[in-house]
Amino acid sequence: MGSFFSQIKVNESLIRDAPIPVATLNSECEFLSSSRMFLKEHGITIENIIDKNFFDVLPSFPPAFKEILDRCLLGNSCQNEGKKYLLQDGRNVWLKWKINPWTKEDGSVGGLVIVLENITDHKNIDELVKEAQEVARTGGWQLNLLTYKAQWTKMVNIIHEMPLDYVPQTFDECFVHFKEGRHRDLILKATHEAIENGTPWDEEVIMITGTGKELWIRTKGRAEFVDGKCVRIYGICQDIDPYKRPQLAYREAAEKLKSAISASNVGTWEYDLNTGHTIWDDINFELHDIDKENYTGSLYRNWKKSLHPDDIKRVHNEVVSYYNGNGSGVLEYRVLLPNNSVRNIKASVTILTGPKNNKFRALGICQDITNEKNTEIKLKKFAEITGEQNNSLTNFAHMVSHDLRSHSTNLSVLTSLIEDEKDPEERKQILEMLKSATNSLNSTVYNLNEVVQSTDTNIQSKLTQINILKAITTVQNNIGTLFQEKKGICMLDVDPDYSVHVVPAYLDSVLLNLFTNSLKYCATTRSPIIKICTTLIDKKVQLTFEDNGKGIDMAKFGKNIFGMNKTFHRNKDARGVGLYITKNQIEAMGGTITVTSEVNVGTKFTINFQTI
Known part of the structure; x- marks a missing residue:
């Protein structure tokens, strides 16, 4: 015992400066000496650990490690290349050790010599590398050209779908896994170039797995030379099948698309x-x-x-x-x-x-798409023309049924009167009225003919200057019998010099519709009075047409007053198209129309006409 302690004293500086984490303990597991590397390795900050118990200095070490020390104190040596422990402070630690007992002069165990390494960092890196290989499905391989002994990592076996303990036994067996033909020939050529000239390779090829499945892999390899002779080739093998096949499918589709695009x-x-x-x-x-x-x-x-x-x-x-x-x-x-x-x-x-x-x-x-756009524009214009022509036909149908009906009624009444009248002077006056009515009918038919020959695409060319007062009096005279029947009165405040830029047939139709509406829908308790006034506003003739008839409930019908098939009274002959046609005709001539009305008071239309 004395000689051992004296040896420790002699070699104390040698142990302290040792480049390994080494320490000596007595039989009570108390420190006799330690290297600086030991203190640093295990994070010991105590200045002097001599005579202090191992577990007092390292209190977080697991109890299981004490069992190992106890066994060694019985005279057993112990060695471990790496074991993972959960420390009492919650940390995981990997320890590598070599423990030998030292004996006294009498042969009894006096203590232990411990080489104790903390290899946690190395193990963590190994685990990260292993995990990265699994995620990237990449393995390593090497072939010793002196012994022709091959080595594969487990991941290479997994990629090849071979048993984990499989290793190729011959040089040729290393290449049988590559698909026969172009792929195998490519790797054999690359290997030959590496061995002969030191040329590295990086290729993507198909291999056949142990289960017979085709798999795309990336293989990289290089050669190691000693004294100018190739002694080893080594490299990596990566499974690229999951993205290689979609990539090839994309390329094929892209080529097909390119051909189609070129043709189109x-x-x-x-x-x-x-x-x-x-x-x-x-x-x-x-x-x-x-x-x-x-x-x-x-x-x-x-x-x-x-x-x-x-x-x-x-x-x-x-x-x-x-x-x-x-x-x-x-x-x-x-x-x-x-x-x-x-x-x-x-x-x-x-x-x-x-x-x-x-x-x-x-x-x-x-x-x-220029041709398509031009065709679209033509179709749109054609649709507009068709719509405009439909509007013209609607106007024409209305004027035929409405305007000619007014003339025919007037003529029928006058004919009846002349048949019943015996007084020569009265008959002469009725004949004059009949002659005037016939001339008005002729004028209306002429205007209708103009409408038939025109469309909204050339409506502007049909606009002409018409004296507004003359147009009003003409229409009033045409329905003179209706005025007499209803005992109506028409009060005019119209400038005789005002002319409007209109289609004559449209203007006649508008005025006739307003007159007949006022007379048809007059109040039953009073005679109909119609007031027509004109004013020049912003170079436009504004005409107001006001009556004292039944009026319209604007709160109820205001939004639809110019709508198609909209009626507001219970007259049997009401069809609900008159105001729709009137508004359509006025706007076709570039004018506007608005209306105000009150039930049992009357209705007032305000129309703005172009003057040029």
Whole structure:
């Protein structure tokens, strides 16, 4: 015992400066000496640990480690390359140790010599590497060319779907897993180049797994030389099947799409959202009239410059809106060509996102839709013309049924009167009235003929200057018998010099409809009085047509007063088209009409006519 202690004293500095974490203990597990590395390795900050118990110095060590020390104090050596412990302070720690008992002069155990390493950091790194290999499905391999002995990591076996203890036994067996033909030949050639010339390889090939399945892998390899001779080749093997097959499918689809696009004259483009790098195909340059060989600046700026000025802001807003998750990604714009003609483009945009939903690239196609747009404009114009012609036919039908009916009624009444009248003077007066009525009918038929020959596309050419007072008195005379029947009075305050720019048949129809409405819907308790006034406002003739008839409930019918098939009284002959036609005719001539009314008081129409 004395000699051991004296040896410790002699070698105390040697132990203290030892480059390993070593310590000596007595039989009570009290420290006799320790290296600085031991103190640092285990985070011991006590200045002097001599004669202090091991577990007092390291109180968080697990009780299980005390059992190991106790066994060694019985004369047993113990060694472990790494064991994981949960310390009492909650930390996980990996320990590697080598423990030998030292003996006294009498042969009894006097204590222990401990080499105790904390390998937690190394183990954590190993676990991270292992986890990374599993996530990336990447394994390592090597082949010793001196012994032709191969080594695979477990992940290589997993990728190959082989037993975990499988290792190729011969050089040739290392290559049988590659698909026969092009893929195997590629790897054999790459291996030969590495062994002969030291050329590394990095290839993507198909291998056949142990279960007979085809699998895309990436294999990298390089050679190690000693004294100019290749002694080893080594590398990695990665399973890339999950993304390689979709990549190949995408390429195939892209090639088919490219062929289809070329045949359909559709341009394609790509735009990197991070760098601004832009790629166009030749068709896209042609569609936007940009010289592929001689343009300056970025393609984006050239594209923006090619747009019609009226479309730039709208297109920008639509693109930003789609980037932010709104809209369909389909937009239309016009390209202004050097000869000032316009080319209509339809573009479809798709934004690609990465694994973290980050947007990184925009893809799109552009198509010339000028012909379609021109056809659309023609169809729209045709539809407008058709609608206008329908309105004209409606007006014509109304005037035929309404205007001619008024004349026929007037003529019928006058004919009856002349048959019954015996007085020559009275008959002469009735004949004059009949002659006037016939002339009015002739004029109406002439105007109707003008309407038939016109459409709303040439309605402006049919507008003519008509004296408004003359037109009013003519229509009033045409329905003179109705005035007599209803005992109506017409009060005129119309400037005899005022003329309006109208279609004569339309004006006659408007006035006739207003007159007959006032007389048909007059109050039963009083004679109908019609007041017609004109005023010149802003170079337009404003005509007011006011009666003291039944009136209309504006709160109930105001919104629909000019609607089709809208009636407001219970007259048997009310059809609900008169005011609809009247408004239609006035607006066709560039005028306006409004109405105010009160039940049992009367109705007032205000019409503005163009004068030129």
